[in-house]
Amino acid sequence: MEIPLVKIAERVNGDLKGDRDRCIRGVAPFEDATGDDITFAADPKFLKKVDETGAGAVIVPRNFRASSKNLVQVDNPQVAFAKVVALFHPPLKPETGISPKAFIGDHFIGGQDISIAPFAVIQKNVYLGDRVTIHPNVVIGDNVVIGDDVEIYPNVTILERCKIGSRVKIHAGSVIGSDGFGFAPDGKSYYKIPQIGIVQIDDDVELGAGNTIDRATFGRTWIKKGVKTDNLVHIAHNVTVGENTLLVAQVGISGSVTIGAHAVLAGQVGVSGHLAIGDDVMIGAQSGISKSIPSGEVVSGSPEMPHRIWLKVQRILPRLPELKRKLAEIEKRLIKIEAKPD
Numbered sequence: 001m002e003i004p005l006v007k008i009a010e011r012v013n014g015d016l017k018g019d020r021d022r023c024i025r026g027v028a029p030f031e032d033a034t035g036d037d038i039t040f041a042a043d044p045k046f047l048k049k050v051d052e053t054g055a056g057a058v059i060v061p062r063n064f065r066a067s068s069k070n071l072v073q074v075d076n077p078q079v080a081f082a083k084v085v086a087l088f089h090p091p092l093k094p095e096t097g098i099s100p101k102a103f104i105g106d107h108f109i110g111g112q113d114i115s116i117a118p119f120a121v122i123q124k125n126v127y128l129g130d131r132v133t134i135h136p137n138v139v140i141g142d143n144v145v146i147g148d149d150v151e152i153y154p155n156v157t158i159l160e161r162c163k164i165g166s167r168v169k170i171h172a173g174s175v176i177g178s179d180g181f182g183f184a185p186d187g188k189s190y191y192k193i194p195q196i197g198i199v200q201i202d203d204d205v206e207l208g209a210g211n212t213i214d215r216a217t218f219g220r221t222w223i224k225k226g227v228k229t230d231n232l233v234h235i236a237h238n239v240t241v242g243e244n245t246l247l248v249a250q251v252g253i254s255g256s257v258t259i260g261a262h263a264v265l266a267g268q269v270g271v272s273g274h275l276a277i278g279d280d281v282m283i284g285a286q287s288g289i290s291k292s293i294p295s296g297e298v299v300s301g302s303p304e305m306p307h308r309i310w311l312k313v314q315r316i317l318p319r320l321p322e323l324k325r326k327l328a329e330i331e332k333r334l335i336k337i338e339a340k341p342d
Contacts (some may be wrong), residue, residue, distance in 0.1 A: 001025065001088055005057050008038065009072045012080035015062065018070030022056055027085050030055070038072070040081035049104070059084070094133055102134075111148065129166065141177070147203070159215065165203035165225070174211040180237025180255060181216050193217060195237060202226075208233060208249070217255075230267075242279065260295060270302075284310065306319060 006020040010207065028037040030046055033055035040059035041047050050058055050067040057070040059077045074080040094115040098104065101118035108122055111130035116122065121139045129148035134140070138152050139213070141159040147166030156170050159177030182193035197216025201223045207213075210256040214221060216238045223235070226244035234252045235241065241253075242261035249266045253259070257271050260279035271277070271289040276294030288302030300310040316323075 003087065005038075005070060008057075008084055009086070012059070012072065012074050012083050013076040014059070014072040014080060016070075016072055017065065018057065022070055024056060027081070027088050028055065038081075038084060040077045042077040105142070123160075133163070135172075153209075162199045162201075162215070164201045165205065167204050168201055169206040171207060171209040171211075171231070173209050174207050174213075176207075176211075176213050177215045178212055180214040180217050180221075182237065182255075197221065197238070199223070202243075211235070214255075224261075236273070248285075282307075 002023045002025050004020070005018070005022040005024055006016060008024060009016040025036040027035065028039055030039045030041060030053050031040055033039040033053055035056045036056060037045060037055050038057045038059065039053060039055040041050050042061065046062060047060065050060065053069070053277070054107050055069070057191040058067070059072045059074060059075060059080050062073045062075055064071070064073065071166050072080070081095065081234040094117070095119045096113045096115050098110070098114070099118040099120070102116045102120040102122065104122045105124040107125045109126070110128045111132065114128055114132045115129060116134045119136050120134045122134070123142045124139060125143045126140050127145045129146060129150065131149045132146055133151045135152060135154040137155045138333040139157045141162070143161045144158050144164070144250045147168070149167045150164060150169070152170045152215045155173045157175045158164065162177040177199045179195040182195060183190035184193055192299040195215050195217050198221070199215050200220045202225040204226045205223055206228050208229050210232045211234070213223065213226040213235045214237040219238065221235060221237055222240045224241060224243045227241050227247070230249040231245040231303070232250045233247045236253055236255040238256045239253050240258045241247070242259050242263065244261055245259055248267045251265045253271045253275035256274045257277065259277045260281065262279055263277055265283045266285040267285050267291065268286045275289060275294040277303050278293060278297070280296050282298045282299030283289065284307060286302065287300050287304050287309055290303045291298060293304070298307040299305060300307045302311065305313070
């Protein structure tokens with residue numbers, strides 16, 4: 001593929017500085033790019049080395065001009081570069097149609113240009129919107145509703161009555177609508193509480209591989225518009241995750257937690273049940289959240305604390321043996337002083 005630089009600039013709404021007719025044949029990282037490639041530089045570390053890259057063109061911030069390279073100046077270089085990568089490497093589109101090796105239940109309704117692969121199982125009363133792609137070994141339960149332009153990767157299970165919006169991606173091995181973990185103690189045993197709610201996933205959500213999202217006990221577990229999750233994320237029953245929130249790998253969220261919009265939970269964060277996490281909250285990796293967090297807070301640690309305090313604590317921890325030894329010495333001196341007669 002060969003694309004003139006001027007066309008790339010138009011595609012990303014960028015200002016072009018340099019040879020508009022220069023043909024670009026690929027994309028590459030900053031350090032590995034050749035004269036046929038385009039790359040990007042967003043932070044000062046790379047911007048100060050722009051003239052050192054071998055790339056034929058560089059996507060840079062709108063106000064950056066200090067280079068003799070061909071530049072495409074944009075508001076967000078990382079997003080623009082992602083669009084250019086997609087331009088050179090468009091996703092493969094499977095053939096439309098329903099494989100004769102798929103199982104389709106009664107009263108199925110499918111939109112235009114759907115693709116259902118071999119060994120997929122579509123149970124009763126399922127609705128699929130337009131341009132939905134179902135990969136092999138996907139199981140979709142009774143009365144599931146799925147919107148337009150959804151892609152469901154191999155071995156995903158979407159259980160009964162769940163609702164999936166449009167432009168959703170669910171990666172391999174995820175389970176949507178498994179039973180919430182609800183048991184009533186009965187002496188020394190436990191009686192299972194029926195989980196009769198659903199999972200609702202709104203538009204433009206992308207779920208990583210191996211996610212498990214439990215159905216609500218009553219009502220819904222709700223993943224709102226634009227949420228992105230990494231691999232191996234667990235979301236328990238009756239959780240609400242606000243718009244455009246990010247959940248990084250191995251995050252575990254207990255039941256009935258509410259998370260606001262634009263929050264970021266880093267890897268291996270664990271959240272106790274029935275808490276409220278506000279908008280724009282950032283939680284550091286491996287934190288254990290035991291109380292609600294107001295909007296705009298940045299916390300880390302287990303139990304959680306303001307991130308700045310956590311940084312100070314981390315600097316002190318390696319010195320604890322030394323501090324203990326010094327305290328023991330001070331204690332001995334105090335004992336000797338107190339033992340002296342007046």
